[in-house]
Amino acid sequence: ETGKQDVAKTKLVVGADATFAPFEFTDPATGKYTGFDVELIQAICEEAGYELDFRSMGFDGLIAALQTNQIDAVISGMTITEDRKKIVNFSEPYYKxxxxxxxxxxxxxxxxxxxxxxxxxxxxxxxxxxxxxxxxxxxxxxxxxxxxxxxxxxxxxxxxxxxxxxxxxxxxxxxxxxxxxxxxxxxxxxxEYGIAVPKEKTETLEKINTALKTLKENGKYGEIYKKWFGE
Ligand code: ARG
Structure with missing residues (x-):
């Protein structure tokens, strides 16, 4: 395959509270982060050309971490609420x-x-x-x-x-x-759960939404959903 060059990808630092199975948690067998959100954000990063840097932190600190630009996005079973929407932007909903x-x-x-x-x-x-x-x-x-x-x-x-x-x-x-x-x-x-991004990172939000849409259309989202929720 010739098209693939070794271009440095943009990093996407994603925060989550990985104590929330089956969305994000540590797999006891491998010690690695796993779950529906983890696989979804991996697929989104692959689709959008980001290199994923996944970090776990306390849930109640996630929005502050976004606001202070310590992280670029949050995927953490986070409900889209009017109050949160005043401070951060959310992707299209990805889970009811x-x-x-x-x-x-x-x-x-x-x-x-x-x-x-x-x-x-x-x-x-x-x-x-x-x-x-x-x-x-x-x-x-x-x-x-x-x-x-x-x-x-x-x-x-x-x-x-x-x-x-x-x-x-x-x-x-x-x-x-x-x-x-x-x-x-x-x-x-x-x-409904959404992926949160800082207000000013409109390009990141667009890329995430585009990737999410593609994954819903090409069956990849459905595959991940089925793996974790069975239908
Ligand atoms: N959906 C609830 C909320 O947005 C709980 C999310 C908790 N997530 C977590 N990874 N602990 O407030």
Whole structure:
């Protein structure tokens, strides 16, 4: 193949909180980052001609890292919200999600979101789950964790009554053998995940959107989706 020359690619520094399986997490077997978001951003970089530099950091620091140009983009199961859109730009949505309430399997008291009033809730800091928990109960009943795993452990240990977190992550957690946890009630508020970029990096955003569109059209997006979500 002659067309391929050794041209230095532009680096894309992408931040994520890699404690959010199946979107971004460390594969225990290989020690490498893996998940739906990780494979999607790899494919986007390949398509757009970027060299990917993937970095994990706390979720509640990701937007600040974008604003201070420490990173060029965020892919982290991050919900596109009006508040975040004031500070950063988002790509076209790449995943439809929502929040759910998780309780211990043996809990027959909490059956839905409305029954969280006065209950102890664990959440991940800076997330839409945390915002919803704050609407459901008073702030002094909420315990904030840096990672979603920690919030789930707190529930398993019985230190809190519930966790409010993204449905696909909660479902995956239970499916991975945590049968002492269950989901109750409806999936709350339809949310969509997007890739966030600093406001001024309009060219980066365009490249990401173009690549995402191509991957949706050429079946690559569908392939990655199927691998992680089965359909
Ligand atoms: N979707 C939720 C939000 O945007 C939670 C995302 C948490 N992501 C993570 N990688 N920990 O607030």
């Amino acid at each position: 999600s929502g929040l759910v309430v998780a309780v211990q399997e043996k809990n027959n008291q909490i059956k839905n979101f409305d029954e969280l009033q006065g209950k102890k809730i664990a959440v991940q800091s800076g997330t839409t789950g945390a915002l919803h928990a704050e609407k459901a109960t008073s702030k002094d009943k909420i315990t904030y964790f840096t990672s979603s795993d920690q919030a789930m452990l707190e529930l398993k240990n019985g230190a809190v009554d519930a966790v409010v977190m993204d449905y696909p992550v909660t479902a995956y957690f239970i499916q991975q053998g945590n049968k002492d946890v269950k989901m109750v009630g409806e999936i709350l508020s339809a949310e």
